[in-house]
Amino acid sequence: MLWILTMKELQDGLRNRWIAAGIIVLGILALVLSVLGSAPTGSVRVSELDISVISLASLSVYLIPLIALMLSFDAMVGELERGTMMLLLTYPVTRWQVIMGKFMGHVLILFIAILVGYGGAAVAMVLFTGSGTEGWQAYAVMMASSLMLGSVFIALGYLVSVLVKERATAAGAAIGLWLVFVVFYDLLLFGALMMDTGQVIGQQLFSILMLVSPTDSYRIFNLSLFEGVSEAAGIAGVASEAGLSAPLLISAMMLWVIVPLVATLLVFQRREL
């Protein structure tokens, strides 16, 4: 039953060219960054894929949440507003299945876009620029964690979508969500750190503040997991000193997926059509 709903969402993604657009945007981004990024490495012994991980992870933080929110903000409110949800719920599906089916479908769409977009760019880099396959693990993990980051914002998009009454409101709220999580949080944190000079915000609070933000978790995870990457990024050892281990960062992001999804379900269960 879940699979039927998932496949429908996936077909919608193919039909309205979401998948194609995602692949193109992510693929071009990765290629452009790799071309730009390969210039300054010069004689330093750093693999090109490692460099790509740094630049791509930094840009994915902005782009992936945006794509995820655009996919998801309409998911609930759109069907509720048009009236297709009413008919759907008279079929032998539970409300939980409706949400999970959509979620799996949207994650699958993002998965294809990331796999083909980023993956294709990596293959092109290896084939045409003569860069080695060194650092492919870091690149693969970056792709997987990008999917995770996207899942977080798909789930958040659903929560927005189920809470509002109109599609326009959902679109606005999604933009707000993106600004808060992707732009303002880091900006405020950065400002606070500058002014604070280590008096109030100690190591521990800083770690917590990083864990609380899914985008920062994603960034630190990618820049610190592999030695080649963290050295090239110039932050070797920072994450481990801050006590931010990979499992901890992943768990934090997992929570960002699960909590909004469960909240969406609870709101939806009470919703009367």
Add this chain to the structure above:
Amino acid sequence: MTNSNIANHNIISLNRVSKHYGGEAVVSDVDINIQPGECVVLVGPNGAGKTTLMKLMLGLTRPTAGKVRVLGADPAYGTALEQHKTLGYLPESVAFYEAMNGREVLAFYARLKGVSNRQCDYLLDMVGLADAARRRVGGYSKGMRQRLGLAQAMLGNPQLLFLDEPTSGLDPGLRHQFYQIIDSLHKDGATSVISSHALNEVEARASRIIIMKAGVMIASGTLDELFLQAALPVRLEVSVIPGEAASVAERLGSGINIGEVNHSTVKLSCFNGDKMPMIRRIVELGELVNDLKIMPPRLDEVYDHFMNGGLS
């Protein structure tokens, strides 16, 4: 669950059900029990609570007060999920996924019900959408959407049908066809709840008519029962030998309601209970009477009675 098992039970029961939206009562204190095989028709003006009643039965909304049971379970909590396979619903002004074509929409719903693709093609053909099956639903006319809605509701030969204004937007030919389908489902023992404005269309197949007004059930019963409850007069039209109308009216005219009298006809009305004595008196006039027409109250008069005079 076999038919004999549920034969004595209500397939749907509403027990003192009320529904308020933002403090306003949309449905007030409604009791309805529906037995398997019934065809219950809900009539009433817009805003009478017909759609809300259906949504309550479908578990799309929960009652503010009272109990709803469908197939022995509370529909609002998903416990009747398996039963949803044998349920068909056509909402008022049905909406579909606009980007899909008609075939895809129907196939999607068929998969959810575990129905074969063969039936999709059969149903598309039946509602006359076979040629439009590969076109986007977004480009469908109102009538085509309604037909797709019907096809969707018929998936899996449902045993319990909820049809909200099913024939709106359908041309007369398709309307007729639609009722034939409903009739054949009823022959197989299906139960249906139909809401309608078009009383004359549904009267023939309604096993029971429920009249709603402002959320209140103001009348319920078979067509005959409603006629009796309304106590509307029966009209008689007597054709007499030309020129004798006035004298006939006089001879009949003790304590009865004479309407129009002209050269050769006398129109009069009486209550149902007085009908037979009146007819005998007319027959006793012998050769003076050429013809006699008896006109029972029409359904729309009954409806008008309950809508406008029912509460006075």
